[in-house]
Amino acid sequence: MRNTPTDPLPLAQALIRCPSVTPADAGALGVLEAALRPLGFTCHRLRFGEIENLYARRGSTGPHLCFAGHTDVVPPGPAEGWRDDPFSGAVRDGVLYGRGACDMKGGIAAFVAGLTDYLAANPDAPGSISLLITGDEEGPARDGTVKVLDWMAGRGEIPDMALVGEPTSRVKLGDIVKVGRRGSMTAWITLFGTQGHSAYPQRADNPIHRLVRVLHRLTAQPIDTGSQFFEATTLQVTGFDVGNAANNVIPGEARAMLNIRFNDLHTSASLTEMLHAALRAEEARYEMRVECSGESFLTQPGPFVDALRRAVLRATGAEPALDTGGGTSDARFIARHCPVAELGAVGSTMHKADECVPVAELRDLAGLYRMVIEEAFA
Template sequence: MADQDVLALARALIARPSVTPDDAGCQALIAARLQPLGFACESLPSGGVSNLWARRGVQGPLLVFAGHTDVVPPGPPADWPSPPFEPTERDGQLVGRGAADMKTSVAAFVVAAEEFVAAHPAHPGSIALLLTSDEEGPATEGTAHVCRVLQARAETPDYCIVGEPTSTARLGDTIKNGRRGSLSARITVRGIQGHVAYPHLARNPIHQLAPALAELGATAWDQGNAYFPPTTFQVSNLHAGTGAGNVIPGQAVMDCNFRFSTASTPADLQARVEHILQRHGLEYDSRWTLGGEPFLTPPGPLCTALQSAIAEETGVQASLSTTGGTSDGRFLARLCPQVVEFGPLNRTIHQVGESLPLDNLVPLKNIYRRLLEILLADAPATGRPA
């Protein structure tokens, strides 16, 4: 029966159409299960976003399971093999929006905590769950908000596991022990609009931008380091023109993004871009947005414990990786010294027909439970408030 608990809870969560920022009752369902176990469950809403902080215990060490109950829009339901919010078991897969990203991880967190508390009712340290309905959206009023609340009242986690889907070929093969930062810019190059037959009376911003863009694309921003690949620069959008074939445009607008390692800083990258643009004599305006700083958890107690739990359950030796996009780990890393991401297969996330192998659910739950055993039950309490 216990092995059906994680599937039943995953199905119940998938059935709730919690498209960002709507939680659709997911967090209330989870709180109702955790409260009888002695978890103090706090709702911490902000700006129309639902957030749940559920904690059992007051002493350190404090281990936090972090995740999100929101999902991306499913798109046209007719494109799905079954309705996206009707969890379906087909060909050994659990199908539904959020099956992989990340309602199964949330279900595994909860059932792992239930089993651990039943076996260790007087466990040392503390367990907490941090859930938000804003991870897939702007991410300004979710985990970031809860971290501000925790920081203000000096609640400091020692370990944090974000349940993002990190596995690639098989469950347990990849742990994200860091993520690159994200820095975006919108650069507007000003020219002079005119007739294409009279270019001497105009100034074409596309022609002016082209050599600068070629240099930006060819620049090696850094060499990375032992944990991160080199920083990358990509142009995502380039707009100019009125739509008419005989008009030189008056401006060109370029959107670009850096995914950067700890070998560079946002200030340095911005300064280098501005220097290239100025050296090419461009008249321009720039607007910069820092999506997140890079973070890194070097090999240590959390990474070692998680690798051990994975190996015991699956026989897989998990690799540490910092590839991929940003996650809420960037907010948690400001508060917690050891943050990693670990979860199920990511091959179908955000896709039509999102799914997860059914035989992965119980092993995932067991890995999370074993992690609790290693870091709390098998380790002495610190005795400090956390």
């Protein structure tokens, strides 16, 4: 048994030094695989389309805990926003800098460090631990986690519980455990009228006026006031265009784009029908295309959530809040198969220039993840 905890910093730096901007892997999964094989993991590199993914598992019996994450990162942006090369993994004044330090290469390194210490203390531990690491979380999310889960299901390897290592903590480590996420859908609406001269509106049918009335119907009142675990559903008009360069022409069509973030009181299907109803109420001639990037989901309090709460309490001395806020994550795909929750570093610098994580926090996260594993298998 180790006298000192495994330091996650070297692995975090090695991962950051791989410029794995989606869809590039840039060697990141190879770095992780090299760290997992000596721990007894069987590793599978899974390529779907242009995306590289990694599934690694140790053990063959239940219970099965899966850690899910991603090694792809968003572009670093303008160089002048960074004090160091965003892929250098520099440490200054006790803080690790680099794209992915917070979201979420640091979290992956912390889990591997905590896992290493857990296995050193429990070499014959029962059950299975796996890692599902994708290169497509920050991108379209079509050839990553969802495809790996299909592959796992075909092999009978769906886990009993899954932890996503997104940087979900708000102010201090462990203050938030995300047990669900709102759904997200986008609608593109084209409303048709009759083109004409603006001096003779009686000879035309102005689609702008009709579309404005539709949007007013949709935004004048809240869709709901929230539910037990979710905040209120929101509808935002994110685009409006008529493509009209002439000031004296009533256009023949008008277009709007909407984004809806919805709670567990709705589905994308029920909200799509709400949009149709608003359009029908204005007797509109229209076309509408809808895409849902994820339905809302909730992992109800139970054994897995209780294990996470115990681990956070042991590690920090405080109970975490259960939360469902924020955008989407790959947890939306995992929720179709097993209980899933998210717990990771403080996310205040994710996607920003000079993205960073304090080294002490990274080490504390490794200790927290070790406790998560212990509580999950208790």
